[in-house]
Amino acid sequence: MSKKLIIILVSFFGTAIIVAIGWFLYQSKSDDGLVSPLGKQEEKEEFSLIDWEDPAGFKFAYPDVLEIDPHEEDEENYAHLELTSQDHPGSILIWMKDTDYENLDEWLEGEQIETLVFDSELGGESAKKITYNEPRKLITAAIDVDVLVLIEVMPEDNWWEEVANQILDSFEFILLASEQDQTPQPAANNSYTGSGIIEEPEEIFE
Numbered sequence: 001m002s003k004k005l006i007i008i009l010v011s012f013f014g015t016a017i018i019v020a021i022g023w024f025l026y027q028s029k030s031d032d033g034l035v036s037p038l039g040k041q042e043e044k045e046e047f048s049l050i051d052w053e054d055p056a057g058f059k060f061a062y063p064d065v066l067e068i069d070p071h072e073e074d075e076e077n078y079a080h081l082e083l084t085s086q087d088h089p090g091s092i093l094i095w096m097k098d099t100d101y102e103n104l105d106e107w108l109e110g111e112q113i114e115t116l117v118f119d120s121e122l123g124g125e126s127a128k129k130i131t132y133n134e135p136r137k138l139i140t141a142a143i144d145v146d147v148l149v150l151i152e153v154m155p156e157d158n159w160w161e162e163v164a165n166q167i168l169d170s171f172e173f174i175l176l177a178s179e180q181d182q183t184p185q186p187a188a189n190n191s192y193t194g195s196g197i198i199e200e201p202e203e204i205f206e
Contacts, residue, residue: 049166053174054079056096058123058149061170063163078147083167090156092164099148104128104141107148122149123173138164144173 056079071080079096127142
């Protein structure tokens with residue numbers, strides 16, 4: 001084998017190794033996050049959380065970049081919230097409405113929902129997650145006593161999915177003022193006989 005041929009082969013394999021190393025480094029940097037044309041990694045949007053406490057009996061935390069329309073003109077439902085963003089297309093709707101269904105299985109059957117359904121949890125209550133592809137939508141449903149709770153997410157990008165997870169994870173059911181007044185009080189040690197006489201507990205002397 002001539003020296004010229006050896007030099008050509010060494011040069012070829014050397015170039016191939018350099019290209020392979022460069023590709024590996026590029027892939028490693030891409031896996032760490034999105035890289036801008038200037039070579040700097042794009043940062044995630046930062047925001048603060050605000051607590052929303054609704055008179056219908058629930059609360060949750062949401063990013064301060066969202067706007068909430070409580071739809072006060074809706075006199076049919078207990079709650080009708082619409083969360084939107086000026087920078088991200090999409091929305092989240094939160095409903096609370098009367099229902100005759102005793103549980104979620106009856107609701108799924110009655111509404112003839114046949115798409116993908118997963119068991120979940122909302123505010124400590126059993127819930128169902130229903131997914132739709134066209135249009136893309138994710139619904140989390142729960143029944144609190146005789147009230148149906150629906151959280152509908154219509155995401156146009158992954159940002160909305162992160163926001164929805166924040167709302168779902170922080171969602172809590174709370175007692176209304178009228179329900180707090182009806183909370184049973186702890187019984188006293190003395191017993192009331194109904195005759196106007198309070199019976200004191202007997203003392204035993206040894």
